[in-house]
Amino acid sequence: MNPRRPRRGRPGGRLALMGLLWLFLAMGGGWAEDEGTPYGPEGTVCREPVFLQLGRPAEPHPDVQGLQSRLQDLGLYDGPLDGLFGPETAQAVRRFQQTAGLPPSGMVDPATWTALADGVVLPVAAQPTEAPPGPLSIVIDVNERTLTLYSAGQPYKSYPVAVGTSRTPSPVGEWLIVHKDSGWGDGFGTRWLGLNVPWGIYGIHGTNKPWSIGTQASQGCIRMFNRDVEELYRWVPLRTPVRIVGPTPDLAFNRTLQPGATGADVVQVQLRLKELGFDLGYADGRYGPQTEAAVRELQRFYGLPEDGRVYEDIYYVLGLKRAP
């Protein structure tokens, strides 16, 4: 026997292994799929800067804009709400720190965030407060900035949320809650509900910036008041479906998609296929066997070359690309 000859496994075994891997990834897998990063606050794309200070971050940042807005409400800042941490903002932070009994460093640190949040008057909590009875699902409307909990297909309770900015949009699509955790701290508030988004660690979480709720402020995650996310955390089990609806992201749609592909473009293809009545399960950004079968059906219906892949004409007939 040639020892260098590669071993050839049984195809059935390979398929089974691939199937298990697919299932693992589809469930979130406990890891971020893109880089193999361990699951946790360090790996999430929604990680917010803990410290803000003069010139940092260098670019306009929604957290700085939120800070400016908060300081304005407190009567400590009357500069522009431009998201840039300039001298005026730093001076306003110093003034706030003095009134809060903190060292007037002009730098926003965890203690300053906490103090800023302390004075925020939250809106009255919505009703009901009893646990919902039926199978649960969640719809997050990016335009309305609301999270609605459904029980047995009926709206049960709505909560205000903060969503991603236009540069860091929340992931539109159909997800599952695959991770529940607490104690991530700082910008993640008191609870974390992780979603199985394949291109990064996104989730629904609490916040230390309650003034941002109702705005486009996050890096793509869904922020809630800590009080609300704690309630939701108690009620929703793992595998609860979460549908995020919002505007079509500004994508080029210029790559050929085939089984194994992941991404926001895959989500858009899946959503359009579902609108046309093709059944493919969740629009979860993973180009799996159901998506491939649906694309084949579409190709057959439209009389296009049938290969189960999304090529240029498919983007056109789905309305994702338009002629100039």
Added chain:
Amino acid sequence: MARISTNGRQGRALLAGLGLLVLMGLGVALWLARAGPTVRVGEVTIDPRAPINPERTYRLILWEENVVLSGAGTTYRTFLEDRVEAFREVHPNVTVEFQLLPPGEAVNRLEGALASGQPPDVYGSLSPRLFDRNYQVPVDAFLPRARDGEPHFLPAAWEALTADGQVWGWPRWIRFITWAGRRSLLAGTGLDVDQAAQEGWTFPQALASLAQAGGGQMPGLLVHPQEPELVRSLMAAGGHGLMLQEGSLAWSQDAIEEVAAFLVAARQQTRMPRNLEAAARERVARFLQGRVGVITPVRPELAAHLLRTVPREELVLLPPPRPEGRPFHVPADLAAYLVFRQTPYQGDDQTRLAMELARFLIQSKDAWVSSQFPAVPALLSDQALWQREAPWPEATSQALLRWAEAAVTPSLDPDEAAVLRQMDDQVLAPWLARLWDEEAPSAWAAGLYQALLDQVPEPGG
């Protein structure tokens, strides 16, 4: 006298008996006229005039094959939900449970349900067949008599659903398989585009025009080179039907050769790209960008997309061309609602109500669905509504009505449909792949003809 007297009594008795017989005959005739004919379905005899009990609660099951509405601003599910709700407002004692079946699964689901005797009451089909005589209920006896003897439906649609003297579904619309052209790129090629749209065009006209499309600076024609519909539609346009005729091959070798010669000439004369496979994947993009004169075959769903995205003055829908000197034929498909009974039989009133649901669904709003495609509603009374809703100019409506008169529709025989599918996959598609580099279409035609004969017999064979 006594004899006479006896005869007189007998005569009176005979007269009275005859009178009684006449009265009974009249009674029976009146009863028959009132009751009307019955319909036999499997072991069940159905009275089409059975009354619907307003006190009883009915439950109807409706299955539909999904209609892909491209860019119509709504989904077919939403549309159907509204229609079902509207029916419930008219019949508050009826619950309609509907399921929209994914394409590709629908017919298998129906056949499975028929095998267990549990088909839905009503089935919305995009390729209606006479699935099972034991369960499928013919609809003609349930049709109210038309005033003045005028037909209710497009004759072509009604005939397409007729087999053995009975009609096996409520027709919804006839849709067409087209060649889509850009008017500006066909201008100046010698083709009267409007006339071609109305009356059809011939192979020589098509070749001459497509060779000059866009000033001869771009492909005149792009095809899906392995799509069986390409050959089938040209054969149908040439008057050779949809391949089968009562289970036998309806195509002759000469007819196949005629079409093959046309396609090979089109390949050589219309500047089709070298790599047809790759070009087929960007047919739609090129057409939308104005970089090709005509694309084909264009199924109704694709045509619906073009109707929504190409300016209405620019898009021209043409029937497949035909050999010179042949009558006008246009390949088409049909949609219909089919009605079934179940085992155990649910009663004549249930069947009558299922017919009412199907009749309700084909009316008025259904014309809106047919206006989303190059299609004509089957219900004649809805044609005005269809013309108002249609996204195309009046001339196109007139052309489509003309096409409807010349429509070639598939057979109702489910076995024939299965054979056609098999022939598409196993014979036509692989043979088409070899056509495009052929120097001698006659050899290709002989080979394809033999391959087809290996699968189905010649007429009378």
